[in-house]
Amino acid sequence: MDGENARKHFVKSTSSSDNRWSFVCFCRDIAPETARGYVVKGNRLVVWRDAQGYVHVWNDQCPHRGDPLSSGEVNGCLITCLSHGWRFDVDGQRVRQLSEISTHHKASFIRVYRSKEHAEAIWVWIEPSRVQVTHVTRNP
Template sequence: MSFQDWYPLALSRDIAAGTSAGTRVLGEEFVVWRDSKGAVHAWEDRCPHRGMKMSFGFVRGDHIACLYHGWQYDTAGQCRHIPAHPDLEVPKTIRIPRFSTVEAGGIIWGCFNSEDSATPPAPDLPAGVTPLRSIFADCPAPLMVAQIAKTTFGETTPEVTAKTDRIVDITLGDIKLIAGVQAIADGESALHLVALGDVDASKLKPLSFWAEQLRRDAEAAARTSATAEIAA
């Protein structure tokens, strides 16, 4: 598995210290977790023992444990403790593939390049942002991005600039947003939305409603497109 460059995985705010969450990129499953010191990690979402999802497990300090049999792994992905065999010196071969992570623009990014390739520069995004929300839709990522300019914010038509296929700038009047575009699978996608600067709390709710409408519009567009393909 080798995905080039950085992929958005979640809003930094949504992965608190001592928690984990499962996610997918291009159909591949990953666990994103944050240890008690605040460092974020992205691994293959599978315990080597019986294949249980690590995102179902629990974080204790700088270890994450599998829910099934409690096998514990350190931040290097190495298994350090097997409860059924507490005195066992765990073989070095029992480890979980882990990947580079970075936090930029209020978003957690993962790089899934092969181990023998260099890690590319982190996304160049501003630090001063206000997290808005993540939206998940049953539609392809390109369709989701195309729909942004069609979903008005009140009477304002969004101005959209795609910096890359995973970073989109959105202007809604005097509000500027950044969207991290996550291609979850062929027909599933997510946008991780942050606003530049300190946004007044009174504006966050309308922005959240706009994001939800965007999700609905994108899914409706996907259904219309699917129906047209069938009819053709």
């Protein structure tokens, strides 16, 4: 199924209240433990798939200094921004190294989008919810 057919199939099979779902890419485009960047309706998105096969769609902007997370690395269920090594779990929470000393006191956010796989494609609900990045120390 090509992108246009996937979109038509999806639109037919959803109610009118679901008209904010937008096609992003095909499921096969995002292998486990990879990330790619896309622009959908003017929004820069990172689409990444964790090791368990779940897809995540976030704003493609690291909350540290704004570099693209789509250039990052996915290991297991974490995505790492390669610029300065900030790592995030599937909930958008930053995972800190035990050895790190906290120098950030202000809140930072990742914009996390609702997404789903349907008709061999990945779809995004374009209104993001904000996830506050807390500074919780966890085991690396």
